[in-house]
Amino acid sequence: MSVLVWCLLLSFLAFGCHLAVWRIRIPSRQNRAILQIFFGVLVLGVVFICLVATSGRPFFLPLPESLPEYLQVILFFTSLTIAYLFTYSALIYESPSIMIMLFVADAGPAGLSGDDLLERMTGDTLIGSRLDNLVAEKMARLDHGRYRLLPKGEFLIKAIIFYRKLMNAPKGGG
Numbered sequence: 626m627s628v629l630v631w632c633l634l635l636s637f638l639a640f641g642c643h644l645a646v647w648r649i650r651i652p653s654r655q656n657r658a659i660l661q662i663f664f665g666v667l668v669l670g671v672v673f674i675c676l677v678a679t680s681g682r683p684f685f686l687p688l689p690e691s692l693p694e695y696l697q698v699i700l701f702f703t704s705l706t707i708a709y710l711f712t713y714s715a716l717i718y719e720s721p722s723i724m725i726m727l728f729v730a731d732a733g734p735a736g737l738s739g740d741d742l743l744e745r746m747t748g749d750t751l752i753g754s755r756l757d758n759l760v761a762e763k764m765a766r767l768d769h770g771r772y773r774l775l776p777k778g779e780f781l782i783k784a785i786i787f788y789r790k791l792m793n794a795p796k797g798g799g
Contacts, residue, residue, distance in 0.1 A: 627687035628694055631674060632701040634686070639666035639706070653761050655717070656710060663706040671695065718758055721746070 642662050652658035674695075678688045689695050716723070728745050729737050756772060759765040764778030774782065 627689045628697045628701060630686055631670070631689065631698050632705065635666055635670040635698075635702055636705050636709075638670070639663040640709075642666060654763070656714065656762055659710055659713065660706070663702075663709070667699065667702050667706075671699065674698075718755065 639662055642665075643659060646652070646658065646662060674688060677684050689698060724746070725742065728742055731737075732741075756765070756767075759772070759778065760767060762777070763775055764781060765772045765774050
């Protein structure tokens with residue numbers, strides 16, 4: 626029970642810090658900032674738990690009692706952080722599916738014709754902000770009008786290609 630309690634507590638604390646930072650100023654490298662905030666909270670949280678556990682004083686929350694429980698807290702929190710990062714990226718960055726839903730929602734009860742939708746879905750709408758995000762996250766750079774992958778982007782695309790091959794996924798995205 627202590628693993629669940631501390632994972633949830635640390636996750637809510639990290640999310641609160643994330644919200645506070647974003648209210649002040651949204652960082653240019655958002656994914657990196659989220660990881661720094663969440664793992665900073667994890668490190669400070671585990672140190673706090675260790676200090677409370679070794680103090681011998683009673684605490685109002687159940688504390689992990691063994692090294693495996695501490696490792697479970699770390700693993701569970703890391704899993705939640707990665708899941709949150711993927712969810713955040715899907716919701717914040719303009720994915721085509723979300724953009725289509727936003728355009729249809731903006732049209733209201735009258736709806737939106739396929740032609741009107743295609744007119745709104747320009748290349749700049751779909752791709753421009755994504756390219757900007759790749760550059761901001763240091764996955765690619767713009768060099769004389771051409772985008773080139775940086776080591777971080779190369780690593781990510783190699784991992785995606787490996788996974789797609791492993792899953793026998795079609796090459797163009799299915």
